[in-house]
Amino acid sequence: QYYKDGKKDSISVFWDPNxxxxxxxxxxxxxxxxxxxxxxxxxxxxxxxxxxxxxLNGIEKNKVFVKVKFIDKYLGNDDGKIQMAANIINSMKNRLVMVNDATPFNNEYVSYTIEFFELEYFTQGKYSEESGGTMYTGNCSYKIRLYDNKNKKLFEDKYNSGDKKTLFTTYYGDQQRAFRQGIKKADSESFMYKCFPIQTVIAEITSMKGNQAKTVKIPVGSENGAKRKLPFNVYSGTLSEASIIGELEITKVYPNYSLCKVTSGEEAILSHFNSNHEIKIISNNKN
Known part of the structure; x- marks a missing residue:
């Protein structure tokens, strides 16, 4: 499309030698x-x-595709690691949706690649004089890499072994049960919320006290990965130039929406909302 001054709107597509x-x-x-x-x-x-x-991040309706791989040459022959992988995949479902038939999406671009590797698990036994028997503990660990395929860079690389306070599961005299419970600690949910946060808006101020917003409604629910106690930062302005004006926490979750309490910035949130300022909220999984 050309303008009178000779300038134009256009799209150009070309391919490099690769x-x-x-x-x-x-x-x-x-x-x-x-x-x-x-x-x-x-x-x-x-x-x-x-x-x-x-x-789906909550604002955009387009699908963002993610490829998940397990990089472990022994995975196929190790029942413990297979169970770990299954637990990891299951823990992704709040943020990611598995595609059972990829054929309709063959021409779509995979934006991110997540790799899980160095899956390990073990049990430990320690004799307890007080109980007169052996106390067994179970644990597992693994590493995660997340690649941004578009920008050709490593976005996140971390070692995941759980919080030290809950790292081990202890059972008296039952090594197999300790092993099974340790394997269950293969959980990537916190990682998924960190790398793929929910982005949405405040749909409604549901209760106020004076000039303060007390509770709000947001248009994302369990179908978008919302969960109770998930915190959000509230931003004013475009995301590239946004400033945090408050915080929310989900109290009740429904399929397509959630209710939140305002935990900080009560006056600012109400003022910006009533002034029709651009407000966005982004989940902040502090745990």
Missing amino acids: GVSITKLFKNDVLIHEQTKDPSNLVSNLGNDAILFYY
């Missing part, structure tokens, strides 16, 4: 968006060793 496509969007001849797609990260090139998921 087959990577680069799309550029111009407004008035000014570059406003650029997207790079590596063909190896298309859903059609997923491979048999990966599981496809997608997530």
Whole structure:
């Protein structure tokens, strides 16, 4: 689209020698968006060793695809590690949705790759004079890598072994039960909420006291991964230039919406909401 001064809105697409496509969007001849797609990260090139998921962040309605892989050559022959992997996958469901049939999405781009590796588990026994028997403890650990495929960078790399206060599960005289409970600690939920936070808005101020907002309604529920006690930061302005004006915490969860109490910034939240200022909220899984 051309303007009278000769400037134009346009889209250009070209490919580099490696087959990577680069799309550029111009407004008035000014570059406003650029997207790079590596063909190896298309859903059609997923491979048999990966599981496809997608997530919705709460504001955007488009699916963002995520590839999950377990990098462990002994995984297929180790029942304990297989159970760990199953527990990890199950713990993702609050933030990610598993795709059972990827065929309809073959031309979609996989934005992120998550790798789990160095899965380990063990039990320990210690004789207790007080009880006159052996006390067994069970534990497991693993490492996580998250890649941003678009920008070709490692976004997150952490070692996950649980909180030291709850690291071990103890059972008297029952090593197998300690082992089973230790394996259950393979849980990636906190990691998922950190890397894929819920982004949404305040739909309604549901109760006030004077010039303070006390409770609010947000348009995300259990279907979007909302859960009780999940905290949110409240931002005013565009996300690139936003400032935190308050905090919320979910108290009740329904399928498509949740109710929250305002834990800080009561006056600022009510003032910004009534003034129709742009407000966004982003989950902050402090645990």
